[in-house]
Amino acid sequence: MQELTLDRKLQRGDSGKDVLDLQRALIGWGSKEQPVILDGVFGIVTENAVERFQRAHALEPDGVVDEAVINAIKRETEDHPFVLEDYKCTCGECGGFGFGRYENEYLRGKPHIETFHMYEYPGIDVTLVRAVRAIMHRAGIPEIHITSGYRCWIHNNQTGRTSTNHLGKAVDFISKGAGEHNGSVLEKIECTECARIRRIGIEECGFQAGWSQPNRISLEMPRHGAFTWVHIDTRCIPGNLRRHVKEL
Template identity: 40%
Template sequence: MSTYGTRLLSKGMQGADVEELQIRLAGFRGTLPDGEFGPGTELQVAKFQVDVMGRSAPSGIADSSTLKAIDSFADQFLIDFSRLKCRCGMCDGFGQGKFRGKYLGNRKTEEFHLYEYPGIHRMLLWAVRAAHFYMPKHPFTFSSGYRCSVNNQQNHRNTTNHCGKAVDLDIKPKPGETRQDDVLKCREVRGKLVELSNAQIGWEARNRKSLEPDSMAPTWVHYDVRSYEAKYLDDRYFCKDLVTLNARTPILF
């Protein structure tokens, strides 16, 4: 398996480095981390080259300059993990790895999976970076990140999304803005995420990033990956710190 940063990546190639590229470009149209450089991944690369790198004629090929630009993009849009940590006071901030394969009732779907994943899904956080890039007029903070089973008990909840599969984004208000202004801004952000990052409102489609509708989240933006198949929710996709999120490697070609 090829290490990310050791070769040029283009359509038709396969490998762990292709998977890593797909993760890092999750907010640019978005595809799945299947390690197959197909048309969707080519579109991701081209979108990044046009929108971030300013190329008028994108190649859709992840050459060394593109990989270096992705690293620079990560440095520009840092993720504050202190705001993502669970507030229960009992776990390390990202659960205790409990309840793998355990579900609420008899409903064995990811919506009801009680497992405390080991961190936040990396694709989700890279997608949040793209949201920051595309919508600078709406500065975000994390209003909710990890919420383990203890936190749920403390707050009389039984939801499982926030055991690593979801974050909530809060748009900083401007002086004089009303609640309705906040509702409208959140609605606009959801529309942009559907357009730009291949997200969906709701959870009907499989293997798509999801957003709660404004009937459920009127004044914040809930973003999750609970519709992903189990193979895309493997422990290796989750991280607890910026170093693991960035997985920084030297570009050697």
């Protein structure tokens, strides 16, 4: 994954691709009231996200993005590992990230929106990785175990699924070495540790429960079937704002 670079200090009032890249990097540093939105405009929401990130990394919370902030963002990669090999598709045929099929094709009878886009994206959405790392930091998760990552259409056919969110836009995981992993899908009992992580995702990171609002990071809830894992996805983020990579 191409690291974030800084060609200028960024602050409120700026706009452009570099601001959009910054918003991807800080996607999990919003709040319930001020979720970070990918729009390339450095407004009050982005400034407050920068300040939260600065406080969490012992930097002066001035809302200005300088080399110290960029270096702290880069350290997140080392401090909160996301093992890409564990994310790759397990169908045994596609090599990990599908075959690039079905671009601009949608599930039959469904609206032509990203939620139902059948495209096998060529890698994992960078924003998704940043969201996972942010929730790891804010929830104090030392390491995660990915229970379901990329699922190409061969995998879907093997398992009788038609879901599109795991085509590079979603991940299911549990935390390693922290909290209590209990719960039951059959008995519809929520895992205690998963509930804690989801609560932090909503209250502190600014993620949404479900998929009602566009351009937001989404959490699947127990009412959707996620009893014993944490599901994060970027299906509500428009395709033109995506950046998918095969290396981190």
